[in-house]
Structures are given as structure tokens and as C-alpha cells.
Amino acid sequence: MNKKCICEDHYDVDEFTDEQWAKVDKIIDKYCGKPGALIPVLEEVQAVTGFLPEVVQRRVATGLNIPLAQVYGVVTFYSFFTMKPRGRNQIRICLGTACHVRGAQQNMDALEQRLHIKQGECTADREFSIDVVRCLGACGLAPVMTINDDTHRQVKAVKIDEILREYQPENDSSKEHYDVCKN
């Protein structure tokens, strides 16, 4: 839940590279004029920028000639869009019914405990972020968790440590210093 006003989370134009901005503009051009294009545009833009802070939303609003409020409304409505950065390793844990019945909540608790962040947040070093998904449609493998493109199946809470270690950066000796992303 986003309890703060978006103006408190401030990201500058410099957050993104010129190359990224160029890609964003291209996407906007591609869809300009098509009715109902906002959602596909935001999806493709987010694939480039990783998240959709106000500065990106303004670009899209201006480019598509629609009010910023409408863009903000759509970004905050759909759970796929995020205004917070995601980690280099995006953990998406399924809390669908089949996974819930097979112990997904315990996996979530273990993850939050291990990384010292809550769902929807990202570690200070931007290595890991946790998101909840409600059903990836892989119920046969419950409980399911994806990290980037890897799907981990039949995950057991006691094995979470082992799984996370696979994604730890090579030279990281101090595993304890994970603070919640201040931004």
C-alpha cells in the first residue's frame, strides 16, 4: 500500500539513461493515436525502465496527450505497474489458492525474514525485490516462486536460504546489511 504521496518519492530524469529515454519515446510514437493504447504503452515502457515513477508518467502523458492523472490512475490500479524500483533479482511469489494450501505463506514469511523487506519492497542494494502474484497457472508445481526467468517449484520454507544464495552477487560477504530501500 502506497501510504506516501508520489511527490515524496522523487526520481529525476537522470535516473534513466538517454538510451532508455529514446526507447520510451519510440514506444510512445508507435502507439500514438491508437485508442486504448495506454496500457500496452505502459507495459512496454516498464520493460525498458524497470518502474514507472512520476517523471516517466509525465513523459507518457505528454506523448500520448492524455492527462497525467489518468496515467497515474492506471499505473496505481494495475498491480503489474510499479512506482518503486524492482531489484536486479525480482522474486515473484505466488499466493494463489493452490499454493496457499500447500504452504506459500510460510515461504513468504521466510523470504521477508531473510531479506529484511516486506512484499512490494526492494533491498537497499537493489539486489532483491519481492512481489506477490496471484496465480501463475502452474498449480501442479505448488508452491511456486519465480526469480527473474527461473521458476522454482514445490518450494519449502527451509530451503529458501539455499535458493537465494544462488542469486547472491559473487563478492558479497556481508549478507546482513539489507535495509529497506529508502526511496
Added chain:
Amino acid sequence: MSAKIRTLEDLVIIKDKVDKVKSRFRLRVMLCGGTGCHASGSLKVKDVLKAEVQSQGLADQVEIIETGCNGFCAMGPVMTVLPENIFYQKLDPDDVIELVQKHFIKGEPVKRLMYTDPVTGVIIPKLSDIPFFSHQQSRVLRNKGLVDPESIEDYLWRDGYQGAYKALLQLEPNEIINEVKVSKIRGRGGAGFPTGTKWEFCARSEGDVKYTLCNADEGDPGAFMDRSLMEADPHAVIEGMIIGARAIGSHQGYIYCRAEYPLAIKRMNIALEQAREYGVLGKDILGSGFDFDMEIYQGAGAFVCGEETALMTSIEGRRGMPRPRPPFPAVSGLWGKPTILNNVETWANIPQIVLHGGADFASVGTESSKGTKVFALTGKVNNIGLVEVPMGATIGQIIYDIGGGIPGGKKFKAAQLGGPSGGCLPAEHLNLQTDYEAISEAGAIMGSGGMIVMDEDTCMVDMARYFMEFCQDESCGKCTPCRVGTKRMLEILQRICAGQGQEGDIELLEELAGDIKDSALCGLGQTAPNPVLSTIRYFRHEYEAHIYDKRCPAAVCSAMFTSPCQHTCPVGMDIPKYIALTRAGRIDDAYKILKRTNPFPSVCGRVCGHPCESKCRRGQLDEPLAIKNLKRFVTDNAKKPRVKEIPVTRTEKIAVIGGGPSGLTAALELKKRGYAVTVFESMPEAGGMLRWGIPAYRLPRKVLEQEIRDITDTGVVLKTGVMVGRDISFDQLNGNYDAIYIAVGAQKSWPLEIPGEDAQGVWGAVEFLRQFNLNEKIDIGKSVAVIGGGNSAIDSARSALRLGAQDVTIFYRRERKEMPAQEEEIVAAEEEGVKIEYLVAPIEVMRQDGRVIGLKLSRQQLGKFDRSGRKRPETIENSEFVVRADAIIAAIGQNLDQSFLSKTSNVLVSKSTVNVSESLRTSNPKVWAGGDAVTGPAMVIDAIAAGQKAAAAIDMSIRVSKGEPAWVQPPHEYIEIPFEIDEETVECPQAKMPELPADKRRRSFKEVELGYTMEAAMSEARRCMRCDGNSD
């Protein structure tokens, strides 16, 4: 590229061409490439397989195709080899070489990779023989596992687009609609609205611009039918939509697919491209002059966008909020134009309906629900996957015959149908047919087909909370009843699960539910209260346990307890503490912890039914802790402190009738509170079923005597050989004592109620064991038949062996997994040579000169489910057979023996149990009752718990009547509990309990189980994960 298809002949030419190509292959390997199998590593398997086939020079003999989802996801990666239909599962890249060598080259299919029945262990090579598949009827999923979804020609080979051809070139739009109406197909998305009728409304609407939409949002957690369909057979959906568009006069379509399905989206896009290439989509389809094209619109993670008006709003690029209807989409939908929206599964059925006629579709199913339905069977079930069955198949058939039942020997509790909009169906509904109306009457909905199986370890209150949390999260916020109402309901449910439930909460939930259902704007809000209402309807007692007892029977709501083992134990033994002390080698301290809550730990350490172990979290990793065995180790090896006499500090006198575990426990608890207590026991020694029922090879006499002494040493007066009703009347006790606790047990065996049972040599199990334990001579003969399946049956059978019987057989009327006896006991009996026959029922005792000579039985088969969720045994006609028997022991049930009561006792008994209130008080205000006398045969630990509860209630009642404050338990001696857990958890099974070898022990009464060594005990104790955390 390829020429566009213009005529029926063109379609047939391609079909024949593909057929010829495929028939050239000696073997056709269909490797499942659905999302599930991908996640399990099927892509690697495919790569290695292709390389190996290539390098072995088999590329022109062996065709390898990556198909769509096969539906058997838990066993992935899976593969089928045609034409023999051999099925392989759980494939690993390392298996490929062997597979190619043995099966492809030598022609010897590889057994170890085949499907094995989880119950019987039998290997089943052919897919069509595997129950999971053989009970299904693949109509809408007719192409699954048979075609390459990325090849339109494979689809054409399977008669693809012939339906579209017929619709566009041979039928008028109204004829198409008519055919769909004749089929009586109802929307498969959940609402079940008649599809033909919906199309008719839209066809009648005026306008040149109309839209044809496909709802592929499939937001229900636990449902993946639509995903599998799109991944396996995308063209079926496209063809259906072309036909629908023609019927209503639409030229533009959208498939709204959730973004969480990237593979489905990719395959749909490829299919669309190919369709256009071949001229079956786009302008002038199949030369008919009809134009229609469509595109995919990706969702962005909003469950509410599965609702039709919200979906349309989302396509329009706005927040997915629903709007009121009328106007209905058929009149004014996407961008205000007439629109039809149907679910993926509905669309995929249409081509077959048009091609073969609606009547063919309607030939399957029930009166009101025609055709087949695809269910996503998930949760606590052995065979997780997709199941397509005709409407009318029962829930029990799906879960048991196809799903293979509940894993781990756990009991079925409920099946959730319809996702967050649906309801749960408990065991009493296992015979319910899958039919829209029947399911709705039972309080659930068919929904999109998600069927989630829950077992005894699922908490229904937690499930209701879970679904409400989901709906609250996904609520779009537009209307107050949903936005605020679901929040309020969620708060109440969260409070209940956190142990803060209050009187009136259930009623408030019901009231809110009704209001929200009546006033919410869209289906999400209107159905959000369903799971709550349905769980209250069938599991109200579970809500009440949470609210009034602060207990979660399934040991899930962890805010109310520290460790599930302790929470599940009827007396709340502090298991993690004594295990921690055992791990540290401090056995004496562990023993002190045991005695704090249980006066019979040595007994329980040998015979308890250990419900704690069934909830041990370690069991989710490998096997539960052997808590019972550890408890026994402690009691065998600890130094037992001397018991001191407790002074009588009160004037009231309490009588306890029955010196079994319940009575003795109550006596001890009352003695602790300062009362003078007298226990009246009819047998020569106290102990109840522990002394006169359970044989010495399970519970040595000395062990029991020690624990009884620990109670009498406190000053409890024990009068043995005194039977109330014979030596002293109930009325006398009523007059001389201030309160009475009845704990006489249920010690009268149920009769068999078959002719001839009055013959000599026919025993009730209780009477047999009692007589035997009194050391009275019993000539058991050579052949003994024991009838029943509980612990009494096993005890009787094993005792009969020790009495010298040659041939002991247990006859049980159901299957082994239904036997109430503890599995360890059954196995021990079999090791000693006891035979067990299943699915048989006794019909007559054969007698000669008044003595038993044999038993006539008939064979049973399992019919429909009864209310307890077990299949009812039904007699098979003409299946009688006779077995020789010198003695017959009936162990089919036990009743209360009421002879101790007097006519004026004023203690109400009904259905052979003493009636008691919540606090165990009977209808006579001076009399309480507990244990088997109230519940019927149960576990020792239940009897002990009842004794503690009754003692507290008696004491409270006396104090309240005298205006005294409640009794305060004196503080326990402080024992520091170590906290050590392993850094890394390595999987390993329970430590085995050493036993006397079977051939040595079957004629002796020496204790069979020998107890752990110190090393074994400490190593077993190390497996405990200390779910109680570092709390003291």
C-alpha cells in the same frame, strides 16, 4: 509462402499431406511444452533429445513435437510416444540417452520412467490406461498432447477450420446461432449464461461495428484451464471466434489475456500470424467475402478485469472498473458498440458444435448442464492437473478416481469450487454431480472450473480469510459495499484468526455478507462473501473453536499458538520443551515437564494416537518427529521424583466412578485442589482400558502400575473391586458426596447382529480382552476370526496369536486406508502373521452343538460416498463364502454400560452416551461425566483431557457457589530450556523404533517395542525445528 485456403478441398489436401508426412515416422514423440513442464525443465530435455536422435541417425524415423499442456503438470516433464501411447514422466536430460537406446532403437520401453500408481505401486505404461487420463473425456481438449500448437497445419490435420468453413460458406448467421442454442452450451467462464441466447441478443442489435471478445484473463487463483487450452490448441479459440463473429456480424475481435501467461500469448500470436497467412483470418476468409481479424490485448494484473464490463473498460485504456447493467454488452459494450464476450473454453467448444451439430454436444451432460467441463484439480490431491469430464461427473469421481485421492494418508476435508467467488463442499457432498444448479444449491458455484482440494491440515476459517483478503486486494473500489464491506469482513476474519474473535462475530459476518451480495455493483463484490458463507454453513464449529476456545483445530492460525504439536495435543503438552531437554541430555528435567500436563506419560509414550505428529511441521519436509517414542524414552530413563501426599484442605468430598485414565486424572486434579477424593473401580485393579483392554506386550503392567501409584500416593483413595450399581448404589454416592465424576468408559461391545451369534465361542472384543487380562483361561482354538478394523481388533488378533491360535484373520468391511487402527499396530500384526481380508462383511455364524465352527461372509464393493466421506460398502450378490473358525471376536464398536446408574440418578443418557454440557456437567447438577462414556471410544489422551476439564469445572462450580475466588495453580519449579537448532536442515527420516523380531514375539507377552537408545533419542530430538521459537 503457402497459398491461402479457398475451398474445402484445400483444407482436405493439407490434412492429407500432413497425414502422409506423419505416417512416415516410425515413432512420434510428443513432449509436453506447457508452462508447467517448461518450469520443470522440459526445454532442456527437448534439446538433449533432439541432439541425441540426430546423432543416432534417427531424425527421419522419429518425429519430435513440443505440444501444449497435457494437464498432468505435477509429473512434468512428461512425454508420450505414439503410436503405442507409452507415457513417460518426471524426465531429466540424463534420461534421454537410455530412452533413445532402449526404446527408440531396441524397442524396449523404459519401465523406470513410466507412471506408477501411488497406492498399488503398479507400473502403467499406456497413457490410455492411467486412471488420471482414462476417466476423462477429451472433447474441448481433443488436441492436447497431439499437435504442435505452433503449426497450423497440425491443426488442419485434426479437421481444423472445417467448422469455420461450414459456418462461413454453408450456414446463415441465424443457423449458426440456432446450432449453438441446440447445444445448450453455457458460458464456461463462471456465470453459465446460455451462449446461444447471448449471441442472439447481439445479432439483433443494430450497427455495423460489433466486437467479438475472448476473456482469457483467468484470474481465479488455482485455475489454469484457459492457459493450457491456449498453449495447447490456440487455433480452436481462433476458429470459435471467427464463427461467433460471423453469427453476430462482427469484424474485429480482441483476446484479453492476462500478462502472467507469456507462453500462451506467444503461441496465440504465432497462431494468429499463421491464420492470416493461410487465409483463415483477415480479409475475405476462406473466400467467403467475410472479413474478421483480431488482436491480443495484454492484461496488467487486475483480477477485476475478468468481469466483462471491467474488461472492456481496460481495453479502452482506463482503470478496469465495472459499470451497471443494463445496458448489457450485447447491446452496448466495447466503445459503446454491441459486443459478445465469451470465455476461452466456451470459444474452443464452438468449432465442434458447428461441425458436428449441437445435438452431439448436448448428448453428454445433465439436463441443465450439457457438454464437458475442464476442471483444474489442485491442492491436496495426488494427481494435480487438468481434468475434462462430462457434466454430471461427481466431485468424488474427480477427486478420487481421477485425482487419486489425498496424499500422505490425510483425510479429505473440503473441495473449493469456483475460486474466490465460490464455496467449499465438504465430504457429505462427494456424491454431488457437477451441474450448475446442483452446485449452486450446495452453496458453491461451478465457476471457471477451479477445484481446490483441502485436507485435515487446512483451516477453513483461514481459507475464508484468504479469499476475502484476495477480494479486498482486487476490489476496484468503485462501489461502497465491496470496497468497504469486504474490508470490514476481512477485519473480522483477521481478528478471529488472531485469537481475538468475539461473541456475535459469526452473525455479523452473515449479515454483512447478505448486504454486500445484494448491493455490490459487479460479480466480484456480489460473490466475494460466498466463501465465508459457505465455510460458516459447513464448518461453523471451526469458527466457534477459534472464537470461544481460541483453538485452531487444523493448527494453521499461528497467531493463536506457538507450536502446532502442542496446540493439537488435547492436553497441550509442552512438546518442544521436553524435546529440547532430551536433545541436551537433560532427561530428568524433561520428565518433570511431561508430568506438568500429563499424569500418564509412560502410558501415552507407548499407546497414544499421537495427533501431535500429524501436525508436526517437520512432516512437511521429510517425516514428523517421533514425539511418542521420544516421550517414552524420557519416561523409561528419567529419575522419577518421589510423590508427596497432598493435604486435604477443603471439606467437600468428591466421588469418581471408574478408575481408568479419565477418572484417575480427574481424581489427581481434584486432590491438587485440596479435595478428599475417592475412586470406585469395579475391577480388581485400576487402569480401565489401559489394564483390561490394552495387552501387556504393548503396555507392560509395571509401567502402568507406577503411574497409578504416583496418583494414589498423593492421597487419592482407590477402592477396587467395588462396582457401583451392585456393591453400592448410585443414589448412595449422590447422597454422600458433594460431586460425582462419571468415567466408566464404553465397555460393552456392539453385537454383530447376525444369526448364530449367541453360539459359544463368539466374543465381544472388550469382554475377550478383559477376560484374558484377568488371567482366566480361554481356549481360543486354532482358527480365529476377528471382525473390525480399530485398535481393539488388532489387540484381539495379536492376543489370540499369543494364546496359541494358529490362524488369525481380521475381516474388515472397507479398505486398508480406512482402518481406524494405528498404522504401526497393523504392520506389527501382519509381521506376526495376522492375515487381513478387506471388503468383506459377516452374515452368519456357523454353529454345531451350540459352538462356533465357522463364519459366513459376503464380499463388498465400494459404492457411493457416505456422509463421512468414505465409500459405502455394498454387498456383492452371490458372493458368500465360509471360513473355518473356532472363535469369533467382534470388534466393531463399543457402548456405554448403563447398569451403574439408578432409576433416580437424573443423569440423561441418549444414543448410548452420557449427555453433558460444554463444561461436562450432566443433567444432574452434582454430576459430571467425561471420557469414552461421553464420546464413545476415543484416545487415552482425550480421556485425560476430559478428566482435567471436569476437575476444573467441578472445582469452579463449588467455589462459585460459595463465593470463593478461582483456584490458582502454584508456580512450577523453574527449568531453563536450551534453544539449539541445526544451521542446515538435512532431510532424514524418523529414527526407527527397535522391536522384538516377529517370529520371537508372536507367542510371548514381552513388550514388543524396545525403546530408543540414548544416541537414537538425541539424534531424533535434533530433528525438531523448534516451531516455538526462542520463547520460554
